[in-house]
Amino acid sequence: MRNPRAGFGAIELVIAMAVSAMIIVNVTMVLRTGAKAQQSGAFAMNLENQVEQTMERISLAILSSDGDSLALPTAPFSSDTIDYQVSLGVQGGNVVWSDPERIALVPGAGQVRWSRSPGTPDEQTVVWSNWLPDFLEGENGLNTMDDNANGLVNESGLAFDLDRDLVTIRLSITRQDEDGNTHTRTKMVQVTCRN
Amino acid sequence: MSPYSVPTRIPRAARRGTALVASLIVVMVVATLGATLIQVSNAITRRQMTVIDTKRAFYVSEAGISEAFLAIHQGKSGNIAAPDEPAVFGDGVYWVEAETDPTGRITLRSTGLVGRGRFSLSVVVERQINPVATLGIFSDEDLVVGEDTIVDGYDSSLGAFESQLDTSYSFDTTGAGAVLTSNQDVILEGSLLPLPLVGSPTGTRIFGDSSPGPRCVTSIGSGAVVTGATAPRRERYQAGEVELPPNSTTDTIDHGGRSPVVLTGPDVGYASITIQSGSTLVLQGPATVVVQSIELADGAQLEIDGSNGPVRLFVTESLNFASGSNVSSVTRDPRDFSTFVTSANWFRDGPQMFELMPPGSEPDPVSPVHIQADGEYCGYLYAPYSRVVLPSSLRFFGAVAALELDVEPGARISFDAALASADINQLGLPQLISWRIVDLPPQPIVKSGLGPNTYLQQQGVTPVPSSDAAIEGFVKVVYRDLSGQVQEYTGDKGSMDWSQVTQVVTQKWSTTLGGL
Numbered sequence: 001m002r003n004p005r006a007g008f009g010a011i012e013l014v015i016a017m018a019v020s021a022m023i024i025v026n027v028t029m030v031l032r033t034g035a036k037a038q039q040s041g042a043f044a045m046n047l048e049n050q051v052e053q054t055m056e057r058i059s060l061a062i063l064s065s066d067g068d069s070l071a072l073p074t075a076p077f078s079s080d081t082i083d084y085q086v087s088l089g090v091q092g093g094n095v096v097w098s099d100p101e102r103i104a105l106v107p108g109a110g111q112v113r114w115s116r117s118p119g120t121p122d123e124q125t126v127v128w129s130n131w132l133p134d135f136l137e138g139e140n141g142l143n144t145m146d147d148n149a150n151g152l153v154n155e156s157g158l159a160f161d162l163d164r165d166l167v168t169i170r171l172s173i174t175r176q177d178e179d180g181n182t183h184t185r186t187k188m189v190q191v192t193c194r195n
Numbered sequence: 196m197s198p199y200s201v202p203t204r205i206p207r208a209a210r211r212g213t214a215l216v217a218s219l220i221v222v223m224v225v226a227t228l229g230a231t232l233i234q235v236s237n238a239i240t241r242r243q244m245t246v247i248d249t250k251r252a253f254y255v256s257e258a259g260i261s262e263a264f265l266a267i268h269q270g271k272s273g274n275i276a277a278p279d280e281p282a283v284f285g286d287g288v289y290w291v292e293a294e295t296d297p298t299g300r301i302t303l304r305s306t307g308l309v310g311r312g313r314f315s316l317s318v319v320v321e322r323q324i325n326p327v328a329t330l331g332i333f334s335d336e337d338l339v340v341g342e343d344t345i346v347d348g349y350d351s352s353l354g355a356f357e358s359q360l361d362t363s364y365s366f367d368t369t370g371a372g373a374v375l376t377s378n379q380d381v382i383l384e385g386s387l388l389p390l391p392l393v394g395s396p397t398g399t400r401i402f403g404d405s406s407p408g409p410r411c412v413t414s415i416g417s418g419a420v421v422t423g424a425t426a427p428r429r430e431r432y433q434a435g436e437v438e439l440p441p442n443s444t445t446d447t448i449d450h451g452g453r454s455p456v457v458l459t460g461p462d463v464g465y466a467s468i469t470i471q472s473g474s475t476l477v478l479q480g481p482a483t484v485v486v487q488s489i490e491l492a493d494g495a496q497l498e499i500d501g502s503n504g505p506v507r508l509f510v511t512e513s514l515n516f517a518s519g520s521n522v523s524s525v526t527r528d529p530r531d532f533s534t535f536v537t538s539a540n541w542f543r544d545g546p547q548m549f550e551l552m553p554p555g556s557e558p559d560p561v562s563p564v565h566i567q568a569d570g571e572y573c574g575y576l577y578a579p580y581s582r583v584v585l586p587s588s589l590r591f592f593g594a595v596a597a598l599e600l601d602v603e604p605g606a607r608i609s610f611d612a613a614l615a616s617a618d619i620n621q622l623g624l625p626q627l628i629s630w631r632i633v634d635l636p637p638q639p640i641v642k643s644g645l646g647p648n649t650y651l652q653q654q655g656v657t658p659v660p661s662s663d664a665a666i667e668g669f670v671k672v673v674y675r676d677l678s679g680q681v682q683e684y685t686g687d688k689g690s691m692d693w694s695q696v697t698q699v700v701t702q703k704w705s706t707t708l709g710g711l
Binding site: 027030031034035038041042045049052053056060063064086087088089090093095194195 | 221232236246300630
């Protein structure tokens with residue numbers, strides 16, 4: 001019979017520690033992989049949401065504008081700026097229009113900025129999005145060709161073009177995750193001005 | 196020790212250990228992490244669903260606007276359902292509140308709810324009526340009114356002209372309501388007689404407004420009086436195209452018999468209609484008549500019977516009511532008769548040449564519209580490419596629009612204000628004036644965080660079908676049934692058998708039976 005006061009042998013201890021370490025390492029790896037996958041998924045989802053929300057804001061602003069007053073080029077040319085006014089209602093039989101508003105890509109800063117009364121002392125500005133590239137996804141920008149086969153030439157990260165009363169909006173957002181991998185999402189929406 | 200000895204149980208004390216505890220801790224940590232990840236994922240999903248629901252609510256809100264448009268086109272108010280009993284559309288619900296301002300414009304506010312999404316839109320619309328009728332007696336070129344002409348106005352929706360007279364005058368007139376409009380000058384020719392009093396039957400009397408074109412004038416000759424405003428308009432009016440019905444025009448009528456020829460129906464078309472002396476042509480509504488040329492000889496008669504529905508006459512080449520012919524109306528309601536002349540002035544020497552000629556240039560243009568009849572013309576006359584002369588022999592009730600309009604001296608014209616809101620040419624949907632996104636209304640269903648279907652279920656409310664959601668529940672409709680007969684129904688809309696209707700002539704909607 002074994003002596004009840006006997007301890008663990010060195011070999012037993014080493015084996016137990018090794019097995020415990022393996023278990024801990026595996027569990028940690030599983031946890032890290034899971035966390036990483038979740039982070040990656042969340043990152044992609046956030047990027048997608050950002051593109052959606054930015055596009056939603058731009059679309060709703062243009063929906064309320066007067067289509068006849070938009071000065072935009074037609075494809076294959078585009079503009080990274082749109083100036084418009086939205087209807088505030090009717091008073092005295094006449095449509096009341098808002099102060100001039102502008103949505104523009106600020107190159108270099110990679111921002112989409114909305115401004116009210118641009119260029120005036122009363123100008124108000126809100127940044128709607130960051131991380132816009134200078135050129136739309138797939139667009140080289142250094143030639144005069146339609147590199148991404150979307151019908152536009154050298155379009156910027158935010159591009160507007162007009163076809164009668166249909167405004168086409170293209171938007172790309174590019175971000176880097178923690179591992180330094182670059183992710184890009186691009187969205188295109190066509191809206192018809194309601195006024 | 197014997198190999199057959201019975202094994203003994205291991206003492207409890209010897210079975211103590213921490214492996215189970217450790218593994219439980221690991222499982223709990225993993226479970227907690229998993230629960231956290233699920234929560235985060237659910238939050239992201241919920242946020243995305245809210246974005247999707249908001250977009251869907253936007254489209255449901257727009258669907259509400261479309262439904263209200265259709266309702267307004269049908270003559271309803273535009274109110275669709277209500278916040279406490281909304282209309283169902285797909286997976287969502289909506290309601291539309293309509294408010295009419297004194298100018299007749301309607302503000303529609305449509306709120307759509309889908310899941311967690313809410314959206315509210317506001318549009319201002321104008322009933323797509325014939326805007327030209329609001330211009331009254333209209334000429335694109337100079338409007339010339341001969342001396343001793345009396346022009347006033349009334350509203351046939353309030354009753355006959357005779358019931359609206361101002362008895363303070365010594366002659367039959369309402370004393371107000373005239374509307375003369377031009378894109379150029381309005382010229383009221385003077386009288387050579389001494390200056391008469393306003394109440395005198397002599398001298399040109401315009402009992403209302405005269406509105407010349409931008410930077411133009413109302414020229415008031417000696418003895419002429421305008422009781423209303425004479426300020427020029429700010430904008431020119433651009434006459435609209437006439438939408439010609441596709442009726443076939445190959446047959447001809449040359450009627451000289453004693454019994455009247457009666458034309459009725461939605462698809463009546465003729466190359467020419469000639470009514471000889473002593474004969475009568477009856478246009479019986481509801482009818483849409485397309486004719487290339489129509490001629491009433493001296494002694495012929497034209498009778499408009501709009502008792503069962505309106506009469507629309509489209510003339511594509513020439514309209515000639517010779518001197519001595521007669522025009523009359525059974526109902527004497529201008530809303531029951533409208534004439535559209537789509538042809539243009541042409542050269543005297545070349546009737547084949549259809550060209551627009553500016554007035555006063557050589558050679559003189561010949562108008563395809565020649566009216567020298569007597570009697571009463573009760574209706575709307577639209578000849579945007581022709582010169583029209585309103586004779587003094589013809590008592591005119593209604594409105595007229597022409598390229599050039601001359602009123603013979605001594606004519607008598609009464610503008611019917613009811614034409615401004617009448618569906619004369621059965622034009623299309625209301626005209627959109629303004630569209631915008633507005634704040635959500637403070638209704639309990641909107642503030643509730645529940646989906647609208649869940650909320651309504653809790654309230655015990657069943658949303659109404661979208662096609663049946665207009666608040667007007669009673670209708671008075673005049674229609675053609677399957678056999679072509681004109682029928683009329685007044686009552687609850689649900690009791691009306693719409694499968695028997697081949698053509699709606701007129702319809703009127705109301706929230707109460709008495710409102711019809």
